[in-house]
Amino acid sequence: MIVVRDLAGLGEWTAASALYRSVFGYEHPEFGISPRLLAALRENAGTVIGAFDEAGELVGFCYGFCAVEDGELYHYSQAAAVAPGLQGAGVGRKLKQAQAEAARGTGARTMRWTFDPYALRNAHFNFAILGATAIRFLPDYYDDGDSDRLLVSWDLYKPYAIKSEFSVITAPATDRYxxxxxxxxxxxxxxxxxxxxxGKRLVGVERQHTADQVGYMFVRDAQ
Structure with missing residues (x-):
C-alpha cells in the first residue's frame, strides 16, 4: 500500500531532502535540496510530491517546476528518488503519474526531465513504460566531466507510439549500462x-539479438 500525495510542512520537506541525498549518495551540502525551496515550489505551481508506505514512512519523492521554451509551457521534473528497497516496485511510476496530473492542472501538455543515456533501467522506464521521447542530447550537462544527459519530453495526454521506420545504433551492454x-x-x-x-529523436533503447548488446532507436519525426 503506497500513498502518493503532496508534501506539506517543514518536517516532510526536510524528510524529502534527506531521502534525496541518501538515495543518490550526496555528501556535499551543495548537492542537497533546501526545504525552503520545496515550500516555494509548492506555493508557485511547482510539484513537491511524496510516496508513503503503510507505516507512513516517506519512501519516494519528486519535485519540479513550470518552464517555457519557444512559447511552449511544460513542466520540468528536476528529480525523483525512491528508497533502494522499493526501486522497481512501481513507486516511481506512481510519482510520475501524480506529477503529470499536477502538471496538467497548470495548463502544461508535456513534461520534461533528463537522465543518464547509458543507464538501461532508466531508459526502459522512460521509453517503454511512459512513452516519452528524447529530444536533445546534453553532453556533460552538469559540467563535472561525467554527466552526459538525454532531455526527454513526455506528452501528458498520449504516449508516443514507435513508428515502423527508424534507425538503430548498437552498443555492447551489461545488465545495467x-x-x-x-x-x-x-x-x-x-x-x-x-x-x-x-534532426532525429530517440524513442527507445532495447536489447538486441544477444543479451550483451542494446540498440538505440531513432526517428526523424517523433511527433
Whole structure:
C-alpha cells in the first residue's frame, strides 16, 4: 500500500531532502535540496510530491517546476528518488503519474526531465513504460566531466507510439549500462550526438539479438 500525495510542512520537506541525498549518495551540502525551496515550489505551481508506505514512512519523492521554451509551457521534473528497497516496485511510476496530473492542472501538455543515456533501467522506464521521447542530447550537462544527459519530453495526454521506420545504433551492454568500457562509451557518445545533430529523436533503447548488446532507436519525426 503506497500513498502518493503532496508534501506539506517543514518536517516532510526536510524528510524529502534527506531521502534525496541518501538515495543518490550526496555528501556535499551543495548537492542537497533546501526545504525552503520545496515550500516555494509548492506555493508557485511547482510539484513537491511524496510516496508513503503503510507505516507512513516517506519512501519516494519528486519535485519540479513550470518552464517555457519557444512559447511552449511544460513542466520540468528536476528529480525523483525512491528508497533502494522499493526501486522497481512501481513507486516511481506512481510519482510520475501524480506529477503529470499536477502538471496538467497548470495548463502544461508535456513534461520534461533528463537522465543518464547509458543507464538501461532508466531508459526502459522512460521509453517503454511512459512513452516519452528524447529530444536533445546534453553532453556533460552538469559540467563535472561525467554527466552526459538525454532531455526527454513526455506528452501528458498520449504516449508516443514507435513508428515502423527508424534507425538503430548498437552498443555492447551489461545488465545495467550501455557501453561500460571507456572506448565503447566514446563511440556510443559520438553516434548519439550525430543522430541528434541530423534532426532525429530517440524513442527507445532495447536489447538486441544477444543479451550483451542494446540498440538505440531513432526517428526523424517523433511527433
Amino acid at each position: 550501455a557501453a561500460p568500457g571507456a572506448e565503447d562509451r566514446g563511440l556510443l557518445r559520438a553516434k548519439i550526438k550525430s543522430e541528434f545533430a541530423s
